[in-house]
Amino acid sequence: xxxxxxxxxxxxxxxxxxxxxxxxxxxxxxxxxxxxxxxxxxxxxxxxxxxxxxxxxxxxxxxxxxxxxxxxxxxxxxxxxxxxxxxxxxxxxxxxxxxxxxxxxxxxxxxxxxxxxxxxxxxxxxxxxxxxxxxxxxxxxxxxxxxxxxxxxxxxxxxxxxxxxxxxxxxxxxxxxxxxxxxxxxxxxxxxxxxxxxxxxxxxxxxxxxxxxxxxxxxxxxxxxxxxxxxxxxxxxxxxxxxxxxxxxxxxxxxxxxxxxxxxxxxxxxxxxxxxxxxxxxxxxxxxxxxxxxxxxxxxxxxxxxxxxxxxxxxxxxx
Amino acid sequence: xxxxxxxxxxxxxxxxxxxxxxxxxxxxxxxxxxxxxxxxxxxxxxxxxxxxxxxxxxxxxxxxxxxxxxxxxxxxxxxxxxxxxxxxxxxxxxxxxxxxxxxxxxxxxxxxxxxxxxxxxxxxxxxxxxxxxxxxxxxxxxxxxxxxxxxxxxxxxxxxxxxxxxxxxxxxxxxxxxxxxxxxxxxxxxxxxxxxxxxxxxxxxxxxxxxxxxxxxxxxxxxxxxxxxxxxxxxxxxxxxxxxxxxxxxxxxxxxxxxxxxxxxxxxxxxxxxxxxxxxxxxxxxx
Numbered sequence: 001x002x003x004x005x006x007x008x009x010x011x012x013x014x015x016x017x018x019x020x021x022x023x024x025x026x027x028x029x030x031x032x033x034x035x036x037x038x039x040x041x042x043x044x045x046x047x048x049x050x051x052x053x054x055x056x057x058x059x060x061x062x063x064x065x066x067x068x069x070x071x072x073x074x075x076x077x078x079x080x081x082x083x084x085x086x087x088x089x090x091x092x093x094x095x096x097x098x099x100x101x102x103x104x105x106x107x108x109x110x111x112x113x114x115x116x117x118x119x120x121x122x123x124x125x126x127x128x129x130x131x132x133x134x135x136x137x138x139x140x141x142x143x144x145x146x147x148x149x150x151x152x153x154x155x156x157x158x159x160x161x162x163x164x165x166x167x168x169x170x171x172x173x174x175x176x177x178x179x180x181x182x183x184x185x186x187x188x189x190x191x192x193x194x195x196x197x198x199x200x201x202x203x204x205x206x207x208x209x210x211x212x213x214x215x216x217x218x219x220x221x222x223x224x225x226x227x228x229x230x231x232x233x234x235x236x237x238x239x240x241x242x243x244x245x246x247x248x249x250x251x252x253x254x255x256x257x258x259x260x261x262x263x264x265x266x267x268x269x270x271x272x273x274x275x276x277x278x279x280x281x282x283x284x285x286x287x288x289x290x291x292x293x294x295x296x297x298x299x300x301x302x303x304x305x306x307x308x309x310x311x312x313x314x315x316x317x318x319x
Numbered sequence: 320x321x322x323x324x325x326x327x328x329x330x331x332x333x334x335x336x337x338x339x340x341x342x343x344x345x346x347x348x349x350x351x352x353x354x355x356x357x358x359x360x361x362x363x364x365x366x367x368x369x370x371x372x373x374x375x376x377x378x379x380x381x382x383x384x385x386x387x388x389x390x391x392x393x394x395x396x397x398x399x400x401x402x403x404x405x406x407x408x409x410x411x412x413x414x415x416x417x418x419x420x421x422x423x424x425x426x427x428x429x430x431x432x433x434x435x436x437x438x439x440x441x442x443x444x445x446x447x448x449x450x451x452x453x454x455x456x457x458x459x460x461x462x463x464x465x466x467x468x469x470x471x472x473x474x475x476x477x478x479x480x481x482x483x484x485x486x487x488x489x490x491x492x493x494x495x496x497x498x499x500x501x502x503x504x505x506x507x508x509x510x511x512x513x514x515x516x517x518x519x520x521x522x523x524x525x526x527x528x529x530x531x532x533x534x535x536x537x538x539x540x541x542x543x544x545x546x547x548x549x550x551x552x553x554x555x556x557x558x559x560x561x562x563x564x565x566x567x568x569x570x571x572x573x574x575x576x577x578x579x580x581x582x583x584x585x586x587x588x589x590x591x592x593x594x595x596x597x598x599x600x601x602x603x604x605x606x
Contacts, residue, residue: 022502029508030428034421034436037477041443044474048451048458055453062457108348111341125592126349129356132588134537136555137577140562141355144362144570149371151358187352191596236445244447247539251559269449269540277544282453289450296447 049293055286062282073287083288085263086271087295093174093267094242097181102235105186106227109193110219124194127187138180139251143167146176167252173264177248185241189234196230197223232307239299243292244269268292356585363387363575370570386575390561396576398550399557406468406553407535410475415528417477422485423516427498437486443479452544459545470545471553475535481527488523489516526594533584554580 056073058066077083108127112120130138145151146166153163166172200223208218224231246269253265268288276285362370365380390396424430425437455474456465464470493516501511517524539555546552552560558580561573588595 026428026508027430030424030430030433033424033428033512034482036417037421037440037479037482038436040474040477041479044455044458045443045446045448045451048454049446051454051457052451062453062460108345111345114341116338116341117345123345123349124596125589126352128592128596129585129588130352132533132584133356133581134539134555134558136537136539136558137359137581138355140558140573140577141359143562143568144370144574145355145358147371149373151375154373154375183351183355186348240445240447244449246449250543251539251562254559254562272449272452273540273544276453276456286453289453292447293450300445 052286052289052293055282056290058283058286060282061280062276069283073283074291076284077287077291080284082263082266083271083291086266086268087291089174089265090243090245090267093178093181093245094239096174096178097185097242097245098235098238101182101186102189102231102238104182105189105234106193106231108186108190109197110223112190112194113197124191127190129187130184131188133184135180135184135247136251138184139248142176142180142183143252146172146179168264170264173249173253173262177245177252177265180248180252181242181245185238189238192234193227193230196227200226228307232304235307236300236303239303240296243296243299246270246273268295356581359574359578359581362570363578365571367569367571370574382571383575386569386571387579389569389572390576390579393572394557394560394576395550395552396554396557396579399552399554400580402468402551403536403554406471407532409468409472410535411528411532413472413476414478414481414531415524418481418527419485419489419517419520419524420512421477421482422487423489423493423512425482425486426489427493427495427516440479440482444483449540452541456544465545466547466551468551471535471542478531481531484527485520485523488520492523493519522594525591529587529591529595533588536584 055066057068057070059069059073060066111117112123112127117123147153148163148165148167150166152166156162156164164172164175166176204222204226205218208222213221245267249265249267249270250273253262269292272285272288272292275281275288361376361379363386364383365372365376366382366385369376369380369382421440425433425440459465459470462469464473497515498511501515506514537555538553539559542553542556543559546556549560558573558577561576562568
């Protein structure tokens with residue numbers, strides 16, 4: 001990084017114009033090459049987020065003058081039952097959509113990775129396919145399946161169970177939406193896990209087999225601990241993703257316009273969207289965005305702490 | 320006796336029972352994964368009541384063109400498809416170029432604050448983009464970009480994931496000796512990038528391009544916020560528009576549109592799936 005103490009021949013030649021020597025020139029080039037990202041991010045990423053925080057202290061309809069109101073926007077949304085419903089809905093659907101999904105994905109990855117699987121590539125492709133469709137398309141397809149007289153209810157009936165009101169019931173809506181999330185992301189996450197599994201060297205398994213470890217012991221004491229960075233990454237991304245749930249509830253419940261704020265399916269982002277673009281309350285919308293940011297940071301940190309704790313425990317048992 | 324028999328087997332060989340169980344589970348999972356695509360097609364080719372037929376229909380019908388005609392009556396389907404192609408292509412070309420450029424700089428140049436800047440790039444991936452949507456909307460309004468494709472294209476022209484992705488690939492694929500040799504021969508920085516680095520990293524660029532194209536194509540939230548005029552709608556907005564309760568939901572029509580809108584992406588994916596999945600599993604989160 002530092003300039004060499006003795007001048008190289010190249011520098012001697014260019015000593016007339018010391019400013020544009022080779023090092024400087026290549027630094028300028030590098031900064032130029034990376035600058036589009038930083039410029040665009042500053043304008044369209046960082047500035048809007050900082051401005052959102054600023055905006056949350058003002059009353060504003062996006063057109064007229066802004067009026068400073070202090071923490072009033074926060075009081076308003078904290079007193080709004082719909083906000084809390086959106087908050088708990090988001091958490092419930094995040095749990096329902098990610099926890100079973102990640103467990104399933106892990107199982108699928110282990111099975112795909114097992115030596116007895118000869119059709120790894122084909123299965124990988126089939127499991128990944130849901131991820132390429134648009135969420136709008138997914139939601140439309142699942143809407144027909146989850147309809148009152150739809151296929152899922154037909155299956156339930158044939159099994160001797162009653163109809164479930166998937167498009168209006170408190171749990172029904174949540175089950176339907178979480179199913180869409182699971183369907184779309186399970187295969188994707190399984191493939192990320194699979195790449196993690198393939199990065200574990202096989203001789204570790206061989207050594208453990210010589211020591212007399214069986215399959216489940218191997219899974220518990222070798223596979224899971226070594227897979228930890230991947231599990232952390234996938235859980236983190238899934239958590240952040242599910243806190244931002246928007247399109248599924250918006251399209252699924254939005255048939256008649258404002259359905260997206262219906263209590264059984266309103267999420268934090270549909271709440272935000274509605275406050276801003278239907279009601280014109282940019283201040284409270286910004287306050288709810290800040291709450292979403294706080295929730296995101298909280299759950300990301302929680303994720304990391306938990307996974308460290310869990311990792312520590314496995315280590316202890318192993319010793 | 321039995322333990323001797325077990326020892327003779329290859330160590331990784333599971334029992335036949337476990338084998339069958341594995342395959343049943345995997346096949347069931349794969350069927351669940353692809354069934355909605357097939358269902359889209361079945362409903363799209365049957366008449367209006369097909370979605371709620373008892374027992375559920377499982378075979379394609381002959382109504383596809385009638386259904387699709389109703390789509391064309393209600394929305395400008397092909398205009399929306401064209402809009403999506405335009406926006407997604409513009410974003411993708413820019414993302415691939417700018418991310419390769421930045422990834423190349425992070426992989427092959429030394430400069431002050433390099434590490435800090437790169438960590439910053441990675442960190443931006445964890446910030447939910449929707450948080451800044453209100454000011455972003457206001458910026459777009461100030462720039463008079465509301466209802467224009469610029470609002471969809473410009474903010475998306477480069478992204479952190481792409482930079483990360485290209486840096487990983489370029490670090491290992493492009494040899495520094497070649498770059499130095501090019502410099503000694505008097506090649507300009509950009510010329511070396513263009514003539515030496517680019518040809519080597521085309522596969523990674525292609526993968527990034529396809530992934531990015533799919534993302535932009537499938538985006539719903541931001542177009543919903545900034546596009547006002549129906550003529551400017553992307554395909555996702557057009558699809559959502561069909562899903563209204565006005566005169567009862569016509570799922571035959573909806574699914575014929577959804578299927579037609581999904582098909583191009585499906586074909587592209589199947590053609591390039593080898594690259595995409597191999598890329599995902601090798602570059603996604605290494606180190």
